[in-house]
Amino acid sequence: MSLSRRAFLSGCAAMPFCVPLARFAVAETTIGNGTLTTLSDGHLTLPGSFIFEPMPQDDLAPLLSQAGISKTTLTPDCNVSLYRDGTNTVLFDVGAGPDFQPSAGKLLDALGKVDVAPEDVTHVVFTHGHPDHIWGLLDEFDDPLFYDATYMIGRAEWDYWMNPETVNTIGEARASMAVGAKRRLEAIEDAVEFFNGGDEVLPGIQAVSTPGHTPGHMSFEVRQGSEAALVIGDAIGNHHVAFMRPEWPSGSDQDSDLGAKTRAALFDRIVADDLKIAGFHLPKGGIGHVERNDSEFRFVPEAS
Template sequence: MTQPLDFHSFRHGQFDITVLSDGPITLGGEIFAPEGNPDERAEIVVRLEGADNTAAAQSNIPLIVTGNEMIIVDVGAGNRFQPSEGRLEANLDAIGVKAHDVTTVIISHAHPDHMWGITRDDGTLRFANARYYVGRTEWEFWMGEAADALPEVLQPFVAGARRELSAIADRVKLVEDCDEIVPGLKVLATPGHTPGHISLVLNGDVPLIITVDATASDIVSFEHPDWSFGFDMDPGRARETRRVLLDRAVADNAKLLGYHWTYPGVGRATKNGETYQFHGAVRSAS
């Protein structure tokens, strides 16, 4: 599945937002729904337009424009995680934005599909004129001794995180819950998927919450909120965070934007007993 060029754009308060992509990644049913049985996984894969126990997970990367600020949230993996990725810069070009135009890059967490695209293959910064923002807890985890204790299978994640974070060490600002990055855009701590995962809240008539991987699936995270996502590093804490986040979204009638959700990944949540339902927005083209 390729990302179309008629990108979804919308206005939210003072922000103009276009949902771009670095390209989808392919995941197995056991990643989307580790606690699901084979029949439940098969149904989820079909609903995600997949087959043979695999489906695409999108990478919905918002470009946020306000005043003179041009902000992106996460940068994808470049071409370093799966071969279907590496399209963000070309997609920016398609809407007339050059990498050097980006003023601010916010990294939600240090998993490959969200931040391995910080540098180019030659080691230079892709967004050379940008300021970078990373959660303090996230930075300290991946750059500290705690990450060395992760299982051997995850050590490539550690090496990649350290490579990319080291490249921005002289221009990064570490942020915490409720910090304001630009007027009207604040950090929301949503730990569990990773130790210092952050989401973002944008002011408007209602809030817009960019959930990233705190709610990793527009199906599973809503309909089975107590199930984990295969890459959750602390499933118990991720579960608690997910319910708090979704309850807040319902109470505030917030607009939501999710990273791996079916493109464009924008909509709202309602509550149905102990579960939730995602209602996708009507898509518009830029």
């Protein structure tokens, strides 16, 4: 009997020998009758300058010392959010896949550990088109991995990555990101649905425009009644300087000034509405809440 590609991939997702990970379902919270779970896609290894270069260096040093963060090398976690409400099984982003960094691309294994197969995913909703969020879109045959899902992305983000001029204007260091994003988005071009900030993309899930990290970056408020959480993608990209000095520019943002303004406004909304957050690069699974101390903030994870 022949083994189909789909059957093989579905089986591999549940097999412990595919890629060993110590922790898969990193954090979880309930929202009404729904469940928001973060799954580990592994981690990245980045030079500190990728984030810290545009910051005031004399003021930065004591903050990093206080937070216990290296200035030279960063290894941020990658947390993919999975929301299940009994009707829909929604992935926010799809991780890095096998072609970005060897320490990332573990989402398929993590899904298997929570008994979710690729065909169980009803919707894939993208925050933005950077490699660690979208390069896991395709399988080894260059077909969409989540083959029964509806794909959804903000119109501005789609237009940016699909524009053939983006590779020429994004800068040499990010040119491969543009090529990789366009290739993957082209694979779902005939099946993707678009939305704008403020739209209800699915029942109980509202898109929140949070540009700066990329031109069309989106966050998502997941709400049932009085219970809600904000899936923030990379709008708040780390648990240290982004919280301690949200107004500082970050080198990880494509528009650092706009990214800082977005970050400040997002913190105000999170605190004012007492929202839980799920952050892609925040520690301990990335689900937690935010505490304000004057002009600074602190991430308090739910996971111990």
